[in-house]
Amino acid sequence: xxxxxxxxxxxxxxxxxxxxxxxxxxxxxxxxxxxxxxxxxxxxxxxxxxxxxxxxxxxxxxxxxxxxxxxxxxxxxxxxxxxxxxxxxxxxxxxxxxxxxxxxxxxxxxxxxxxxxxxxxxxxxxxxxxxxxxxxxxxxxxxxxxxx
Amino acid sequence: xxxxxxxxxxxxxxxxxxxxxxxxxxxxxxxxxxxxxxxxxxxxxxxxxxxxxxxxxxxxxxxxxxxxxxxxxxxxxxxxxxxxxxxxxxxxxxxxxxxxxxxxxxxxxxxxxxxxxxxxxxxxxxxxxxxxxxxxxxxxxxxxxxxxxxxxxxxxxxxxxxxxxxxxxxxxxxxxxxxxxxxxxxxxxxxxxxxxxxxxxxxxxxxxxxxxxxxxxxxxxxxxxxxxxxxxxxxxxxxxxxxxxxxxxxxxxxxxxxxxxxxxxxxxxxxxxxxxxxxxxxxxxxxxxxxxxx
Numbered sequence: 001x002x003x004x005x006x007x008x009x010x011x012x013x014x015x016x017x018x019x020x021x022x023x024x025x026x027x028x029x030x031x032x033x034x035x036x037x038x039x040x041x042x043x044x045x046x047x048x049x050x051x052x053x054x055x056x057x058x059x060x061x062x063x064x065x066x067x068x069x070x071x072x073x074x075x076x077x078x079x080x081x082x083x084x085x086x087x088x089x090x091x092x093x094x095x096x097x098x099x100x101x102x103x104x105x106x107x108x109x110x111x112x113x114x115x116x117x118x119x120x121x122x123x124x125x126x127x128x129x130x131x132x133x134x135x136x137x138x139x140x141x142x143x144x145x146x147x148x
Numbered sequence: 149x150x151x152x153x154x155x156x157x158x159x160x161x162x163x164x165x166x167x168x169x170x171x172x173x174x175x176x177x178x179x180x181x182x183x184x185x186x187x188x189x190x191x192x193x194x195x196x197x198x199x200x201x202x203x204x205x206x207x208x209x210x211x212x213x214x215x216x217x218x219x220x221x222x223x224x225x226x227x228x229x230x231x232x233x234x235x236x237x238x239x240x241x242x243x244x245x246x247x248x249x250x251x252x253x254x255x256x257x258x259x260x261x262x263x264x265x266x267x268x269x270x271x272x273x274x275x276x277x278x279x280x281x282x283x284x285x286x287x288x289x290x291x292x293x294x295x296x297x298x299x300x301x302x303x304x305x306x307x308x309x310x311x312x313x314x315x316x317x318x319x320x321x322x323x324x325x326x327x328x329x330x331x332x333x334x335x336x337x338x339x340x341x342x343x344x345x346x347x348x349x350x351x352x353x354x355x356x357x358x359x360x361x362x363x364x365x366x367x368x369x370x371x372x373x374x375x376x377x378x379x380x381x382x383x384x385x386x387x388x389x390x391x392x393x394x395x396x397x398x399x400x401x402x403x404x405x406x407x408x409x410x411x412x413x414x415x416x417x418x419x420x421x422x423x424x425x426x427x428x429x430x431x432x433x434x435x436x437x438x439x440x441x442x
Contacts, residue, residue: 055251055253055254056251056252056253057252057253060198060223060323061197061198063198076424079197081196081197081198081223082223082252083223083224083252083279084223084224084225084252084256084279084291084292084293085222085223085224085252085255085292085293085294085295086196086197086198086221086222086223086293086294086295087223087252087294087295087296088295088296088297090297
């Protein structure tokens with residue numbers, strides 16, 4: 001997502017508790033645009049972070065890609081509508097969409113309630129993992145949020 | 149910060165929204181826009197990106213009056229645009245408009261600071277109440293945003309005047325701000341002309357709004373060439389640009405040419421843009437389907 005936080009330096013970047021059992025074998029990566037990518041082998045789950053949802057306000061609609069869509073880094077993964085704003089979220093890795101979170105259709109507020117667990121956007125097959133090298137781990141992301 | 153100026157470009161509402169989206173997605177420049185859009189019908193309804201017609205429209209009234217309905221690319225609520233509405237837009241960049249922040253709530257608060265001076269002598273002055281521009285407890289303008297990468301659009305419809313029949317095209321939406329307190333449209337919305345001093349014309353208010361925008365952005369032409377080079381203040385620049393846009397006697401031909409060049413440049417960006425084009429005219433079939441859901 002094309003946002004860089006501008007909160008005061010004292011702001012805390014809270015990273016929500018994850019569904020640990022679901023990600024026991026996965027590695028978490030974070031982008032400067034406040035997306036998280038949970039990678040397990042050739043598969044990944046993508047969403048936006050606690051920090052991002054906190055900054056955006058109440059989410060009222062999420063538009064997701066179609067299953068089967070082939071996306072490249074920088075393509076639009078989703079569009080989030082919060083109060084008064086429609087914001088694009090961009091895919092951080094080359095991938096093919098295997099599944100989208102249908103729960104968000106009737107309950108977009110799930111992105112606010114559980115952005116890093118139940119509010120996931122898409123499950124994908126990673127086609128090129130090289131972009132992961134430019135992403136941050138959780139500690140680096142936390143520090144990034146506190147600095148911006 | 150430098151910006152191109154689009155002043156009274158003469159586009160229809162749909163054209164303007166389409167151009168705004170293209171300028172956001174495909175231009176690297178910043179743009180300021182103030183317009184009274186050309187309307188194909190007495191009133192056009194503009195819904196937010198994901199609004200449901202049956203929830204926000206008085207569909208039977210819309211159908212009976214053949215009112216055009218547009219689904220725009222930005223979020224936010226539904227507005228009725230008739231001849232009494234003035235539109236302003238800022239197409240900015242998080243890289244350049246650094247004091248607007250990078251998230252919608254911050255951009256909205258920045259916009260309040262931007263426009264507030266234009267309304268200083270009207271009623272108690274304009275302020276942001278929850279997400280709406282208000283004077284007192286009454287809404288005087290609707291606003292919405294779209295964000296893509298480091299670019300954003302913040303646009304506003306200011307209610308100088310609005311016909312009561314235009315408001316009847318809208319229902320009270322399912323979610324309303326708390327300050328609305330279940331008021332109907334007629335009580336919730338205020339016409340700025342009713343609150344402004346008797347001596348204030350619509351044109352004068354529009355020039356004040358333009359001056360407020362120019363207090364934060366330096367107007368430039370092609371290649372970033374400043375349009376003013378003699379230390380003119382925002383009010384003087386706004387008046388000169390206004391006169392040029394309307395072709396008034398004594399207007400600067402240089403500024404007239406610059407405004408035309410900006411319009412042409414914007415249209416060229418749109419024509420050459422391969423980016424997503426999200427604005428849609430809602431079809432009669434979709435409206436009729438919405439009507440049957442009520």
